Amino acid sequence: MERTILITGVGKRIGYALAKYYLAQGHHVIGTYRTHYDSIEQLGKLGASLHSCDLTDPAAIEALIAHINQHHDRLDTIIHNASDWLPDNSGLSPSETMARMMQIHVAAPYQINFALGPLLVAAAKTNEDSIGASNIIHITDYVAEKGSKKHIAYAASKAALHNMTLSFASLLAPHVKVNSIAPAMILFNEHDDDAYKVKALAKAILPREAGNNEIISLIDYLQGSHYVTGRSYAVDGGRQLK
Numbered sequence: 001m002e003r004t005i006l007i008t009g010v011g012k013r014i015g016y017a018l019a020k021y022y023l024a025q026g027h028h029v030i031g032t033y034r035t036h037y038d039s040i041e042q043l044g045k046l047g048a049s050l051h052s053c054d055l056t057d058p059a060a061i062e063a064l065i066a067h068i069n070q071h072h073d074r075l076d077t078i079i080h081n082a083s084d085w086l087p088d089n090s091g092l093s094p095s096e097t098m099a100r101m102m103q104i105h106v107a108a109p110y111q112i113n114f115a116l117g118p119l120l121v122a123a124a125k126t127n128e129d130s131i132g133a134s135n136i137i138h139i140t141d142y143v144a145e146k147g148s149k150k151h152i153a154y155a156a157s158k159a160a161l162h163n164m165t166l167s168f169a170s171l172l173a174p175h176v177k178v179n180s181i182a183p184a185m186i187l188f189n190e191h192d193d194d195a196y197k198v199k200a201l202a203k204a205i206l207p208r209e210a211g212n213n214e215i216i217s218l219i220d221y222l223q224g225s226h227y228v229t230g231r232s233y234a235v236d237g238g239r240q241l242k
């Protein structure tokens, strides 16, 4: 059955991989982006509905919501993927750093979940005998549980995002399942040097760069499940056992 899936931050890396995967599966993807890369052109050619939306701008989020409400009568899944891994020493003031992290990782998903919740419920009601409940998936981070010396605001905002998983799961049950995925070390960044890579890999008991498919497979599982809500799924190579 064709699903309509909203994914934030589809311009690169995990968000781009998710968008391409779901388009290839025949689903309808609504994607948001901040920077217009060639990847956005490619996703458009593959049939995605694409919206420029800087998640630090509540008015841009309102416009996105209004457009989706106007043009879609159902929504099966929201994947909150967009994120800014801002270190505490970026040069922004502490209050700007925290405000930015809380806006992108907490306020934006909060605004979107409330506004598009009715579309998720509407989709679930038409599905009751087939794929069942709709889904909200919050992509958090391993550091939501562990903390991070260099990304304190980022880690706190991802912890708050997981807390919203609990609240929205209660609020929207039984029509919408709400879960977190808490990854670590899925993809290195281009600028990561060998020393960084060795140190990062050594944090896990499965010391490897996991890759996009780990996230895609878990999202497939969560969408297909009839009985999982309000939980966090770690995809972290067993870091807690180190």
Ligand SMILES: NC(=O)C1=CN([C@@H]2O[C@H](COP(=O)(O)OP(=O)(O)OC[C@H]3O[C@@H](n4cnc5c(N)ncnc54)[C@H](OP(=O)(O)O)[C@@H]3O)[C@@H](O)[C@H]2O)C=CC1
Residues within 6 Å of the ligand: 008, 009, 010, 011, 012, 013, 014, 015, 033, 034, 035, 053, 054, 055, 056, 080, 081, 082, 083, 084, 085, 104, 139, 140, 141, 142, 182, 183, 184, 185, 186, 187, 188
């Ligand atoms: N990669 C990893 O190993 C890990 C990833 N994660 C989480 O997984 C998810 C995907 O990770 P990854 O693909 O690496 O993330 P990236 O940082 O590479 O990409 C995130 C996306 O979010 C977008 N974005 C950033 N800021 C904003 C903003 N203000 N408004 C709108 N969009 C914005 C980016 O757009 P733009 O190109 O314009 O910056 C980009 O498309 C994230 O939630 C991340 O925190 C967690 C742990 C490990």
Ligand SMILES: Nc1nc2c(c(=O)[nH]1)N=C([C@H](O)[C@@H](O)CO)CN2
Residues within 6 Å of the ligand: 082, 083, 084, 085, 141, 183, 184, 185, 186, 187, 188, 189, 200
């Ligand atoms: N939005 C992002 N969040 C995170 C990223 C990233 O590139 N963008 N990267 C990481 C690291 O890969 C980390 O898991 C290992 O160094 C964490 N979060």
